[in-house]
Amino acid sequence: xxxxxxxxxxxxxxxxxxxxxxxxxxxxxxxxxxxxxxxxxxxxxxxxxxxxxxxxxxxxxxxxxxxxxxxxxxxxxxxxxxxxxxxxxxxxxxxxxxxxxxxxxxxxxxxxxxxxxxxxxxxxxxxxxxxxxxxxxxxxxxxxxxxxxxxxxxxxxxxxxxxxxxxxxx
Amino acid sequence: xxxxxxxxxxxxxxxxxxxxxxxxxxxxxxxxxxxxxxxxxxxxxxxxxxxxxxxxxxxxxxxxxxxxxxxxxxxxxxxxxxxxxxxxxxxxxxxxxxxxxxxxxxxxxxxxxxxxxxxxxxxxxxxxxxxxxxxxxxxxxxxxxxxxxxxxxxxxxxxxxxxxxxxxxx
Numbered sequence: 039x040x041x042x043x044x045x046x047x048x049x050x051x052x053x054x055x056x057x058x059x060x061x062x063x064x065x066x067x068x069x070x071x072x073x074x075x076x077x078x079x080x081x082x083x084x085x086x087x088x089x090x091x092x093x094x095x096x097x098x099x100x101x102x103x104x105x106x107x108x109x110x111x112x113x114x115x116x117x118x119x120x121x122x123x124x125x126x127x128x129x130x131x132x133x134x135x136x137x138x139x140x141x142x143x144x145x146x147x148x149x150x151x152x153x154x155x156x157x158x159x160x161x162x163x164x165x166x167x168x169x170x171x172x173x174x175x176x177x178x179x180x181x182x183x184x185x186x187x188x189x190x191x192x193x194x195x196x197x198x199x200x201x202x203x204x205x206x207x208x
Numbered sequence: 209x210x211x212x213x214x215x216x217x218x219x220x221x222x223x224x225x226x227x228x229x230x231x232x233x234x235x236x237x238x239x240x241x242x243x244x245x246x247x248x249x250x251x252x253x254x255x256x257x258x259x260x261x262x263x264x265x266x267x268x269x270x271x272x273x274x275x276x277x278x279x280x281x282x283x284x285x286x287x288x289x290x291x292x293x294x295x296x297x298x299x300x301x302x303x304x305x306x307x308x309x310x311x312x313x314x315x316x317x318x319x320x321x322x323x324x325x326x327x328x329x330x331x332x333x334x335x336x337x338x339x340x341x342x343x344x345x346x347x348x349x350x351x352x353x354x355x356x357x358x359x360x361x362x363x364x365x366x367x368x369x370x371x372x373x374x375x376x377x378x
Contacts, residue, residue, distance in 0.1 A: 052223050056336035063335035085334055121365055121372040151371055162365040164255055165233035165342075166226035172330075172339030173346050195291055195332040201321055202291040 044143035045073040062093040064175035074098030090189025108138040114155045122157035141167040210239040214313035226338045232263040234345035244268030260359025278308040284325045292327035311337040
């Protein structure tokens, strides 16, 4: 599961939507936003309805409670940060664990570094929580090969080198 | 090099900045935006100054001219699109080529599909051009291991599992 911190509805709307869609496309089971945002919930649920799930989105929950609940259920917490240990080094320690992946917006409370079981960097360079999450989930779930997911959507794409080929499934 | 299409300064400011920073962090040599945006140029150049380069950003150039120039210099054009062929299948054909990677915003002119040498999908699901570019460049340049880049920045991060450890280089 993915936990998105510090979402500001006006400013972060599009980036948070990208975070949520990356979470879904790369195999996370759902995402929680710490700030309530019914608009993003609707648009992400619409994508899941059309292109398949399961994938859940919730918003307006306390990050502290989400993290505490996760840990009390035996899960591990990964915080994606440019200051963390290289993802390649940490990856072997993550397999088989039930992971909550925490991604911040601009500012992340310092306490998150302490609460996380793993502070993980996807490059130690400033870039994007969207890019970091995509690479992290790709490495976690797909290894070197993107597998087809069994998504139950209304549409699916027939991969094509030259045009948009979309098939209506049902 | 990365070519970002259809950037709308108000609406796409933050997502385009993420695209540019991902391009830099994952080893592209520069990015061109089709819409002029001096603000994004400044903020990306600031990151390059602090965290190292080389990396260039230009904006306000015609996508058609950029693509034609690239091809006339012997380069190949990759268009990232959810409708394309799976990245895993295409990857072996890309090695050794001088690549222009084209990423769109909401709508991409149909002609791009025709002009591209490769239409490539990072999953055939809707998600994010930021995530798609990050995974693509990660697979192209780093394979299964993120290598250190020789970046000549004023700061660098000492990877840490528990706190922000930033070193001033010069």
